[in-house]
Amino acid sequence: MIGRSLVTLDDLSTGQIQELLDKAHYIDGHRGEVADSCKGRLLATLFYEPSTRTRLSFETAMLRLGGQVIGFAGAQQSSVSKGESISDTVKTVSNYADIIAIRHPKEGAALVASRAAGVPVINAGDGGHMHPTQTLADLATITSRFGRLTGLTVGLCGDLTFGRTVHSLIETLCRFGGVNFVLISPEELKTPQYVIDCIKESPSCSYTEVKDLTQVIGDLDVLYMTRVQKERFFNEDDYLRLRDSYILDAGKLALAKRTMAVLHPLPRVNEIAVEVDADPRAAYFEQVRNGMLVRMALESSLLGVELPGYESVGAA
Numbered sequence: 001m002i003g004r005s006l007v008t009l010d011d012l013s014t015g016q017i018q019e020l021l022d023k024a025h026y027i028d029g030h031r032g033e034v035a036d037s038c039k040g041r042l043l044a045t046l047f048y049e050p051s052t053r054t055r056l057s058f059e060t061a062m063l064r065l066g067g068q069v070i071g072f073a074g075a076q077q078s079s080v081s082k083g084e085s086i087s088d089t090v091k092t093v094s095n096y097a098d099i100i101a102i103r104h105p106k107e108g109a110a111l112v113a114s115r116a117a118g119v120p121v122i123n124a125g126d127g128g129h130m131h132p133t134q135t136l137a138d139l140a141t142i143t144s145r146f147g148r149l150t151g152l153t154v155g156l157c158g159d160l161t162f163g164r165t166v167h168s169l170i171e172t173l174c175r176f177g178g179v180n181f182v183l184i185s186p187e188e189l190k191t192p193q194y195v196i197d198c199i200k201e202s203p204s205c206s207y208t209e210v211k212d213l214t215q216v217i218g219d220l221d222v223l224y225m226t227r228v229q230k231e232r233f234f235n236e237d238d239y240l241r242l243r244d245s246y247i248l249d250a251g252k253l254a255l256a257k258r259t260m261a262v263l264h265p266l267p268r269v270n271e272i273a274v275e276v277d278a279d280p281r282a283a284y285f286e287q288v289r290n291g292m293l294v295r296m297a298l299e300s301s302l303l304g305v306e307l308p309g310y311e312s313v314g315a316a
């Protein structure tokens, strides 16, 4: 993994993904020991799109490993506003930083950046395409709740068209196999065909597509709620019509298994009523914390930094 970029999780083997999850778990129990691991290293966060969790957790991860952070949050603060290309921006920043995390509204922007940069680039979300580090946080949360990633029925609910975290998560779970996906969305926000094809190509995975959450919630081990992505709609009326398609509240949760885990990449708008936060099945703030831990694991791994006391299994 040393010196490589992470554009999608296809850039890693399942062994390497598992190793990152193991490392994140180790970091959680050894925060003091790892606190100086990245001393002298510098992360640049180039965020062309709004973010709270992803940017701050990338930055917190580096700071908690003893490194430092530079960057911009919003292209208007940088020379991007004068028309500078992504390639020129990352070539420039490669002279300053040891590693770059980039978020951009256009699909493929992280790939372009990774080809131009002289240092590892991490995709922090490219348009409606992929959000691999969110998937690492999701996998860490599912593992912490169930002790495994396979043999589960995973419902994904809401905006399955534009929700890049959904696409990353399905594709990655398909690689581990043994997942029954229940895809819950309005007709207009169905899962893209290339993601469906991925499920079809995974011999031990299956899927169903439904519109009604209450009809299937009792079957689910994981319910992954998503926000309807206003910023990716061309038409305001369509967004207003679809935005409240699904609202998880205490009444609907009463139909679910007592062991079900509710995940959401956040931010939420109306998809999960605040009353659900107090239910032990709500796992979305655990997911936020896991996001920081997996980014600590990823940053240290791509930089080739050893964590004191951690013994790598040497995944290929």
Ligand code: CP
Pocket: 050, 051, 052, 053, 054, 055, 125, 134, 265, 266, 267
């Ligand atoms: N989950 C996620 O990507 O959140 P932000 O948009 O706040 O970074």
